[in-house]
Each structure stands twice: as C-alpha cells, then as structure tokens.
Amino acid sequence: MSTAQKPMDLKVSKLAENIIGSEIIKLAGEVNEKIKNGEKIYNLTIGDFNPKVFPIPTELKQAIVDAYFDDQTNYPAADGMLELREAVSNLLKERGGLNYSAGEILIAGGARPVIYSIFRAIVDANDTVIFAVPSWNNNHYTYLNGAKPVVIEATPENNFMPKASDIKPFIQQASLVALCSPQNPTGTVFSKEGLEEICDMILAENIRRGPDAKPVYLMYDQIYWALTHGNTKHYDPVSLRPEMKNYTVFVDGISKSLAATGVRVGWSMGPKKLIDKMKAILTHVGAWAPKAEQMASAKYLSDLSKYDVFLAEQKQKISDRLEGFYKGFQQLKAEGHKVDAIAPQAAIYLTIKFSLHGQKTADGKVLATTKDVTKYILDEAKVAVVPFYAFGASEDSAWYRLSVGTCKMEDVDGIISNLRAALKKLS
Numbered sequence: 001m002s003t004a005q006k007p008m009d010l011k012v013s014k015l016a017e018n019i020i021g022s023e024i025i026k027l028a029g030e031v032n033e034k035i036k037n038g039e040k041i042y043n044l045t046i047g048d049f050n051p052k053v054f055p056i057p058t059e060l061k062q063a064i065v066d067a068y069f070d071d072q073t074n075y076p077a078a079d080g081m082l083e084l085r086e087a088v089s090n091l092l093k094e095r096g097g098l099n100y101s102a103g104e105i106l107i108a109g110g111a112r113p114v115i116y117s118i119f120r121a122i123v124d125a126n127d128t129v130i131f132a133v134p135s136w137n138n139n140h141y142t143y144l145n146g147a148k149p150v151v152i153e154a155t156p157e158n159n160f161m162p163k164a165s166d167i168k169p170f171i172q173q174a175s176l177v178a179l180c181s182p183q184n185p186t187g188t189v190f191s192k193e194g195l196e197e198i199c200d201m202i203l204a205e206n207i208r209r210g211p212d213a214k215p216v217y218l219m220y221d222q223i224y225w226a227l228t229h230g231n232t233k234h235y236d237p238v239s240l241r242p243e244m245k246n247y248t249v250f251v252d253g254i255s256k257s258l259a260a261t262g263v264r265v266g267w268s269m270g271p272k273k274l275i276d277k278m279k280a281i282l283t284h285v286g287a288w289a290p291k292a293e294q295m296a297s298a299k300y301l302s303d304l305s306k307y308d309v310f311l312a313e314q315k316q317k318i319s320d321r322l323e324g325f326y327k328g329f330q331q332l333k334a335e336g337h338k339v340d341a342i343a344p345q346a347a348i349y350l351t352i353k354f355s356l357h358g359q360k361t362a363d364g365k366v367l368a369t370t371k372d373v374t375k376y377i378l379d380e381a382k383v384a385v386v387p388f389y390a391f392g393a394s395e396d397s398a399w400y401r402l403s404v405g406t407c408k409m410e411d412v413d414g415i416i417s418n419l420r421a422a423l424k425k426l427s
Contacts, residue, residue: 019143023390027374031384042415043406044382047136047184047348050406054259054317057310059303063296064263076291079279080267083298088267091301092252092359096225097239100269106279107208107294110266111223111251113287115141117278118249118268119176122217123147127175132162132394134399149176153278159188159342160351160399164197171205171216180221180251180345182234182346185324185391185401189228189345192235206247213394217274220250223266226311229319232345249274254297256348257311259405265289265297318348321404321412325350328416337423350402352385357398358394359426367426370396381422383415 027045034041079085085102092098110112115137123129125146131138132152140148150170154160160183167177178197181190190198199218206215218237225234237244253266266289268278282288289297301307322344329341329352338355356373360366361380365374370387378384385400388413393399407415 015144015146020140024386027384027386027390030378032213034378040382041378042418043413044402044404044415045384045386046406047401047403048261049259049348050261052245053408054314054405056258056260056263057300057306059306060258060260060263060296060300063299064293067292067295067299070295071352072292072295074291076107076288076294078274078283078288079275080105080289081184081291081294081298084265084294084301087269087298087301088269089306092269093302095302095307096236098269102270104272104275106268106275106282107269107289108266108282109264109287109289110255110261111221111253112266113282113285114253114268114278115219115221116144116253116285116287118219119145119147120281121274121277122219122249124175128170128173128177129178130167130170130174131178132160132166134185134388134397134401135178135180135391138178139392141178143180147175151392156342156351156353156399158194159345160186161188161190162193162198163194164201167198168201171201172208174216175214176217176219177202178219178221180223182224182227184224184347185349185386185388186341186342186351187344187347187401188351189232190235192233192240195235195237196240199237199244202247203241203243215247218244218249220248221251222258223251225252227315227318227348228346229315229322229344234346242369246271249278257314259314260350263289263293263297265293296326317409318404319344320409321407322348322350322404323413324409325352325402325404325416328412328419332416332420332423335420337420339419339423348403348405350404352400352402353398354400355398356423357427362425367417370398373398374400377419377422380425381415381418383418 003222031043065175084103089102119141123145128148129142130150132154152162152166154162211242237248249270255261326341332339340353342351356367387404388397389395
C-alpha cells in the first residue's frame with residue numbers, strides 16, 4: 001500500500017521566506033469566493049479599471065493591433081523606443097510643464113519596474129527610506145532592498161498627506177524619501193505649500209551634506225496626476241523648485257490616465273546619471289514594455305488633442321462616481337450613521353470611514369476590530385472595500401479605500417442603500 005509522500009520543507013532565501021503577502025490579495029480571495037458561490041458583491045477593492053466600463057482609447061487599441069501586424073515584436077531599445085520617449089517628453093512639456101529630454105526618460109513595463117529600479121539605483125542595504133502610510137507598497141520595496149524604513153503615519157487632518165515636519169526629524173539619515181501625489185490609497189494630493197516645504201527641506205539637507213556625499217533623493221510617484229477632480233491642482237517638486245531636478249526621480253505612465261493598466265507602459269524621468277543606472281539595472285531584469293505597445297503609445301501620444309478629449313471624458317466618468325459616493329456617505333452621516341468621507345480630489349479613490357468599533361450586530365456579536373468591521377460590511381452590505389491597514393496604517397484605523405474603477409454608475413445608489421440597511425442593524 002502506498003502512502004502519501006510528505007511534502008518537503010524546502011529551504012529558500014531569507015528574503016523570500018520573510019516577504020509579506022498582499023493584504024489586498026487576501027481580501028480579494030474572500031470576495032472572489034463569495035462571487036463564485038453566487039453572491040452579488042459590489043467589489044470596490046480593485047485599484048484597476050473594468051475595461052467594459054472604462055475602455056482604453058479606441059485609437060490606442062487600434063494602434064496596438066496595427067503594431068503587431070507591422071511585426072513590431074522584437075526586443076525594444078533598453079531605455080525604451082526613441083519614438084515613445086520623444087512623445088513622452090512632449091506630453092510632459094505640453095501638459096505637465098516639465099522639461100525632460102528623451103535621454104532623461106526611461107520606459108519600462110509599467111510603474112512597478114520603475115519603482116524597483118529607483119530603489120535599486122539609490123538605496124543600499126541598511127540605508128534609510130522615509131515614507132508615509134497609508135501608501136502603496138513602499139514597505140515591500142524597502143524590504144526587498146534590505147533598507148531601514150522610517151514610517152510616518154499620516155493623519156486625516158492633513159488629508160493623509162505627510163508634512164515636512166513629519167519627515168524632518170529623520171532627513172539627515174535618509175537616502176530616499178518616497179512620496180505619491182495623487183496618493184494611492186487616499187485619492188488626495190499635496191497642497192502647493194506642503195510640497196514646497198518638503199522640497200525646501202530636501203534642498204537644505206543636500207546643501208548640508210555637500211557635493212561629495214550621496215544626496216537624499218525624492219521619488220515622486222505621480223501616476224495619477226492627470227486624474228484630478230474639480231478645482232484640484234496637481235503640483236510636482238521640479239516645477240515648484242527647479243533645483244529639485246537634481247534630486248527628483250518621477251514615476252509615471254499611461255496605466256491610470258488611459259485606463260491601460262494591462263498595456264504595461266510606464267516611465268520615469270530624472271537626472272540622466274540616475275536614469276542611465278536604472279536602465280542598466282532593468283536591462284538585466286528584462287522589464288521593458290512590449291515593443292508593439294510602445295510604438296502604439298508613441299503614435300497615440302503624438303496627437304494630444306485626442307488625448308485631451310479622452311481624458312476629459314475619463315475624468316468626468318470617474319468624478320461622477322466619486323461625487324456620487326461622497327454625497328451618499330455624507331447623507332448616511334447626516335442620518336446619524338457612524339461613517340464619513342473626505343471630499344474627492346484625484347485618482348479613482350475615495351477615502352471613507354466606518355467608525356463601527358464596539359457596535360453590536362443583530363445577533364449580538366461585537367465588532368471589536370477593523371477586520372470585524374470589514375467582514376460585516378462585506379457579509380451584510382455585500383460591499384468590499386480595503387482597510388487602510390492593508391496600506392501600512394494602524395490595524396485599528398477606521399479608514400478605508402473605495403475604488404470606482406470597476407463600478408457602474410447605476411450601482412452607486414444600490415451600494416449606498418445596502419450600506420444604509422446594514423448600518424441600521426447595528427446597535
């Protein structure tokens with residue numbers, strides 16, 4: 001009789017053994033299980049777009065198909081196709097007010113390889129990286145580099161954006177400050193004054209260090225910069241303080257502005273020496289964007305009038321959903337329910353709050369933890385949202401990310417209605 005062989009406990013690297021899985025993926029597993037079992041779940045967890053609701057531009061789609069039929073299927077240039085780098089250079093100048101030549105731009109397969117190469121090019125083992133939470137994945141990239149994190153817990157009073165005064169006590173020991181605006185997960189942005197103060201602090205620190213020391217760099221992730229709402233204005237370090245061009249490296253791309261998350265075209269711009277080193281690193285990783293997608297993106301971005309039209313429609317669709325949810329949460333709050341929301345500023349996210357800790361369900365169960373609250377909202381209201389602790393915030397935080405990228409406009413009222421019914425059952 002054969003017996004089942006016991007699985008071997010194979011040893012792996014310490015890095016692999018200790019890497020932390022994504023809390024968002026864990027939550028997505030629960031949501032998908034419910035959907036598989038036939039439940040109707042409003043899934044507002046995903047930082048992505050439903051292509052049936054938010055398709056990429058028709059012209060971009062056709063250009064990708066055309067590029068494949070034109071046999072653009074071999075290796076692209078290591079730093080990206082020149083046609084695309086020139087198109088990006090023009091986009092940044094005409095729509096962002098930033099002057100970067102094609103030689104100061106690196107194309108990669110989305111924002112993740114860009115961020116990875118920034119960390120690898122700047123951060124040595126045991127260097128200090130400063131970032132605020134909630135934020136997306138800075139903790140993981142810091143871990144992958146064997147660096148020391150300095151984690152700043154941002155507050156709702158400042159729309160969850162870090163302040164210079166938060167960073168200043170640690171700036172002398174830092175190699176990298178990692179910032180994101182518009183911010184994932186909050187959908188909020190830096191004020192002009194707030195970002196200026198951070199830039200001035202970094203400039204002063206680099207003067208203190210002198211020209212022979214490694215400077216403190218600023219990684220500025222602005223992947224959502226085109227998706228501002230209402231009167232919100234996007235600010236960047238280099239436009240506010242031109243001297244910051246020596247120390248700032250950007251994260252950018254078409255993933256969010258064109259709803260093209262799966263097309264995998266991202267880019268970085270920064271000091272040429274740093275960009276060249278990032279290029280060298282990614283050459284060994286092979287994390288380039290596919291050549292056909294690069295050529296198609298270059299063609300699409302060569303006509304900014306079409307880009308403007310698409311972007312205006314995109315922003316309106318996103319704004320309608322964010323405003324619908326914001327008004328719904330304010331109505332629930334006015335009715336006496338313990339919820340809140342921060343007015344939307346940018347990106348595809350709304351910051352919402354469920355202050356339900358300590359409340360009892362209809363069957364007498366106490367919602368003691370944020371995980372209890374999250375599960376109750378999922379089970380009872382059939383609404384899935386991501387708690388801020390999944391982005392590094394405190395586990396008892398009552399704040400959440402609500403993403404509208406997969407939401408149909410007609411679902412907004414149904415979601416608010418479901419939440420109202422679930423909240424009424426609490427005591």
